[in-house]
Amino acid sequence: MRMLINVPETVVADALRGFAAAHPELTVDVENRVVVRRDAPVAGKVALVSGGGSGHEPLHAGFVGPGMLSAACPGEVFTSPVPDQMVRAAAAVDSGAGVLFVVKNYTGDVLNFDMAAELAEDEGVQVARVLVDDDVAVSDSLYTAGRRGTGATLFVEKIAGAAAEEGAPLERVESIARRVNAASRSFGVALSACSTPAKGGPTFDLPPGELELGVGIHGEPGRERRPMMTSREIADVAVDVVLDDLRPSGPVLLLVNGMGGTPLLELYGFGAEVHRVLGERGVPVARTLVGSYVTSLDMAGASVTLCRADEELLRLWDAPVRTPALRWGW
Amino acid sequence: MRMLINVPETVVADALRGFAAAHPELTVDVENRVVVRRDAPVAGKVALVSGGGSGHEPLHAGFVGPGMLSAACPGEVFTSPVPDQMVRAAAAVDSGAGVLFVVKNYTGDVLNFDMAAELAEDEGVQVARVLVDDDVAVSDSLYTAGRRGTGATLFVEKIAGAAAEEGAPLERVESIARRVNAASRSFGVALSACSTPAKGGPTFDLPPGELELGVGIHGEPGRERRPMMTSREIADVAVDVVLDDLRPSGPVLLLVNGMGGTPLLELYGFGAEVHRVLGERGVPVARTLVGSYVTSLDMAGASVTLCRADEELLRLWDAPVRTPALRWGW
Numbered sequence: 001m002r003m004l005i006n007v008p009e010t011v012v013a014d015a016l017r018g019f020a021a022a023h024p025e026l027t028v029d030v031e032n033r034v035v036v037r038r039d040a041p042v043a044g045k046v047a048l049v050s051g052g053g054s055g056h057e058p059l060h061a062g063f064v065g066p067g068m069l070s071a072a073c074p075g076e077v078f079t080s081p082v083p084d085q086m087v088r089a090a091a092a093v094d095s096g097a098g099v100l101f102v103v104k105n106y107t108g109d110v111l112n113f114d115m116a117a118e119l120a121e122d123e124g125v126q127v128a129r130v131l132v133d134d135d136v137a138v139s140d141s142l143y144t145a146g147r148r149g150t151g152a153t154l155f156v157e158k159i160a161g162a163a164a165e166e167g168a169p170l171e172r173v174e175s176i177a178r179r180v181n182a183a184s185r186s187f188g189v190a191l192s193a194c195s196t197p198a199k200g201g202p203t204f205d206l207p208p209g210e211l212e213l214g215v216g217i218h219g220e221p222g223r224e225r226r227p228m229m230t231s232r233e234i235a236d237v238a239v240d241v242v243l244d245d246l247r248p249s250g251p252v253l254l255l256v257n258g259m260g261g262t263p264l265l266e267l268y269g270f271g272a273e274v275h276r277v278l279g280e281r282g283v284p285v286a287r288t289l290v291g292s293y294v295t296s297l298d299m300a301g302a303s304v305t306l307c308r309a310d311e312e313l314l315r316l317w318d319a320p321v322r323t324p325a326l327r328w329g330w
Numbered sequence: 331m332r333m334l335i336n337v338p339e340t341v342v343a344d345a346l347r348g349f350a351a352a353h354p355e356l357t358v359d360v361e362n363r364v365v366v367r368r369d370a371p372v373a374g375k376v377a378l379v380s381g382g383g384s385g386h387e388p389l390h391a392g393f394v395g396p397g398m399l400s401a402a403c404p405g406e407v408f409t410s411p412v413p414d415q416m417v418r419a420a421a422a423v424d425s426g427a428g429v430l431f432v433v434k435n436y437t438g439d440v441l442n443f444d445m446a447a448e449l450a451e452d453e454g455v456q457v458a459r460v461l462v463d464d465d466v467a468v469s470d471s472l473y474t475a476g477r478r479g480t481g482a483t484l485f486v487e488k489i490a491g492a493a494a495e496e497g498a499p500l501e502r503v504e505s506i507a508r509r510v511n512a513a514s515r516s517f518g519v520a521l522s523a524c525s526t527p528a529k530g531g532p533t534f535d536l537p538p539g540e541l542e543l544g545v546g547i548h549g550e551p552g553r554e555r556r557p558m559m560t561s562r563e564i565a566d567v568a569v570d571v572v573l574d575d576l577r578p579s580g581p582v583l584l585l586v587n588g589m590g591g592t593p594l595l596e597l598y599g600f601g602a603e604v605h606r607v608l609g610e611r612g613v614p615v616a617r618t619l620v621g622s623y624v625t626s627l628d629m630a631g632a633s634v635t636l637c638r639a640d641e642e643l644l645r646l647w648d649a650p651v652r653t654p655a656l657r658w659g660w
Contacts, residue, residue: 002521002538002630004596006560006603014561014599021605022586022598022618057594077595191332208332230336231344256352263590263627264387265407266334268352269344273336275351288352297593298630300332327657 002298008197012054012076019061023324026064027092033085035061036071040093046164046173047071047093050102050157051086052109053078055196055297056217059153062325068161069102069323077196077297078218080108086116090125098126098170100177102157104149105133128170130177132156134184134305136245137214137222148216151257151294151305152184155317158326162319176316180307185246187238188222188303190215192261194296213237217259217296217303231266235273238304243281246306251286253307253317254278258292261300267291270302286314293325332628338527342384342406349391353654356394357422363415365391366401370423376494376503377401377423380432380487381416382439383408385526385627386547389483392655398491399432399653407526407627408548410438416446420455428456428500430507432487434479435463458500460507462486464514464635466575467544467552478546481587481624481635482514485647488656492649506646510637515576517568518552518633520545522591524626543567547589547626547633561596565603568634573611576636581616583637583647584608588622591630597621600632616644623655 005011013030020028027036041047050060051073060072071089075081090099099120103113110131117127133144134152141148160177168176190212193202203219206212211229214222229237246252256271258264271290278285286309294303307313320329335341343360350358357366371377380390381403390402401419405411420429429450433443440461447457463474464482471478490507498506520542523532533549536542541559544552559567576582586601588594601620608615616639624633637643650659 002591004521004561004564004592004600004630004632006562006599011595011599014602015595016598018586018598018601018603018605018620021615022601022620054595055593057598062594191334231334232336234334256348260593261332261591261628262334263385263625264392264622265341265345265384265627268346268348268387269336269341270334270348271352272344272348275348285351290348290352292594295593297595298591300334300628302334322658328652 003197005197011197012074032088033074033081034071034089034092035064036089036092037064040070041095043095044097044167045095046097046168046170047099048102048157048161048164049086049089049093049099051075051081052104053080056295058325059294063157063323065323067165067319067321068157068326077198080112083112083116083119086113087119090120090127091123094125098128100160100170100173101127101129102177103129103131104153105131105146106143107145126170128174130156130174130181132181134181134186135216136185136187136241141216142220143218150188150217151186151255151303152181152307154255154293155184155253155307156180158321159313159316162316180313183308184305185242186303186305187241188215188301189213189234189238190219190259190299190301192300194219194299196297215301217294219296219299231270232273235270235277239274239277242304242306246308248283248308251284251309253309254285254288255305256290257294257303257305259299259301260292260295261298262302267302274304287317333527335527341527342404362418363404363411364401364419364422365394366419366422367394370400371425373425374427374497375425376427376498376500377429378432378487378491378494379416379419379423379429381405381411382434383410386625388655389624393487393653395653397495397649397651398487398656407528410442413442413446413449416443417449420450420457421453424455428458430490430500430503431457431459432507433459433461434483435461435476436473437475456500458504460486460504460511462511464511464516465546466515466517466571471546472550473548480518480547481516481585481633482511482637484585484623485514485583485637486510488651489643489646492646510643513638514635515572516633516635517571518545518631519543519564519568520549520589520629520631522630524549524629526627545631547624549626549629561600562603565600565607569604569607572634572636576638578613578638581614581639583639584615584618585635586620587624587633587635589629589631590622590625591628592632597632604634617647
């Protein structure tokens with residue numbers, strides 16, 4: 001137990017109070033657990049709403065702002081938000097141009113966002129949905145049918161968010177979001193388990209000196225447990241698994257993502273190895289982002305996400321964004 | 331051992347290679363360990379150079395760019411950079427308007443920056459120096475005579491960097507930097523030890539269920555070891571210790587800083603408690619920054635830094651900055 005918390009029951013509410021205090025530029029409804037861009041609804045603009053279990057910060061609330069999400073709904077730790085949060089968020093941000101739900105592929109999230117879409121549509125909001133399922137490690141897992149949604153969520157939210165900011169209609173924002181997801185693959189590695197406040201200790205057993213290849217962002221089992229490997233060896237495995245599935249023929253966007261407990265010093269070193277492997281495989285890297293963006297509480301480890309990037313996606317990636325966690329060009 | 335590294339000997343070099351690959355907007359001399367703003371030297375502009383042991387990322391290399399540092403020199407993990415790095419950095423960024431060295435108060439850093447200042451001056455570079463010593467926990471410690479330099483380094487580098495960007499002369503940039511340091515105090519808490527690559531395990535012994543009040547950013551002992559406390563209780567102690575020493579009569583800048591191993595979810599929750607205490611003490615918070623900026627590898631814990639903020643300091647704080655770790659208004 002090395003948690004900086006009051007009691008497990010108030011962790012999410014406490015964090016939202018702190019988020020509200022730190023980010024007066026956003027509207028934070030602590031009671032109903034909805035974070036909204038302050039100038040929403042923006043006339044004529046398609047809105048993006050996402051959400052999911054807490055414990056993956058800065059995802060998703062840290063990605064709310066001009067050029068990215070219009071609203072985010074945080075659930076309890078590693079637990080889907082409820083449909084009521086999503087309906088409330090949709091109502092707060094819809095300008096009449098419609099709402100895109102960005103949903104990571106976990107059973108609870110999928111069911112709740114589907115229900116929310118029906119409810120919002122009953123209230124006259126036009127809703128489209130994109131499912132993020134980029135994790136190549138396993139095809140079914142503890143929490144999912146099909147692939148899990150992980151690092152590509154950041155690419156989908158940033159790029160589709162930029163398209164919406166430019167005034168693209170709902171159908172087009174949705175198709176760009178789908179295109180980004182289809183063009184993205186991830187693979188993650190855990191060097192330690194994560195500890196949830198409710199459990200007060202590690203959620204799974206990973207003995208010191210072993211690592212989990214292909215781990216999910218809740219510590220779900222991956223493909224294989226192995227004795228500790230070097231950064232170089234891990235990069236070889238992770239990049240090759242992703243490339244085998246993705247088969248890019250041109251430049252890629254690269255996210256070197258920390259799981260939460262891995263220091264930035266190590267993450268940049270791992271990024272160097274990822275760049276090395278991509279170079280050896282002849283894959284040019286158009287843009288690189290290194291940091292802990294899609295996390296699993298205090299889990300040590302990292303994931304690699306690649307996205308096949310054409311000119312349009314790169315232009316939208318480079319477009320201005322102003323959120324707590326991603327900010328440039330503004 | 332849950333480190334994402336190759337071998338301890340190459341950790342800093344590996345990270346610099348990854349930093350270079352991720353940040354083509356900066357000039358990274360991996361061999362000589364100097365990170366420089368690409369457009370340096372900027373004609374007529376005072377340059378800011380900082381540096382220190384690695385393991386505190388994003389400090390300092392992540393703060394290089396327009397509006398903040400001109401260059402950074404990373405040393406080995408928790409070890410001062412050498413004077414040669416600092417002289418090289420100064421030569422690379424000096425436009426003739428002079429260079430300000432921002433030095434955290436650790437014996438090795440102070441000696442090496444002093445020597446570098448002499449060497450740079452011999453080469454015709456005008457050098458001023460500001461010492462950062464904001465940590466109220468102890469007056470002398472394992473690595474320092476006097477107070478340790480911790481979170482206020484970020485305030486000094488951002489605010490003095492903004493003054494330099496506006497064209498202030500060296501004497502004025504130096505006096506603003508000194509003013510920010512004199513107006514800032516910090517207090518840190520560790521919930522776990524950090525592990526250095528060289529040691530391969532924890533650098534000090536902190537039994538589960540205990541915490542170290544007043545810890546330094548290398549895991550130096552603090553004031554007191556206590557059984558685990560809640561976020562609320564920790565905020566009460568940390569804020570009051572800082573306020574007792576700082577005695578602000580107006581608004582403050584607030585940094586709620588993660589030590590590296592504490593998830594953002596917990597850090598925001600702690601931020602809520604810090605805001606609560608400040609509210610109870612009648613101290614208005616003008617700006618809040620929450621994140622892991624001045625870290626100690628994978629140490630769990632947090633620190634609170636407050637800076638008495640007048641209108642000029644707030645204006646300089648809000649001024650545009652474009653670095654890997656801090657970016658706004660540009």
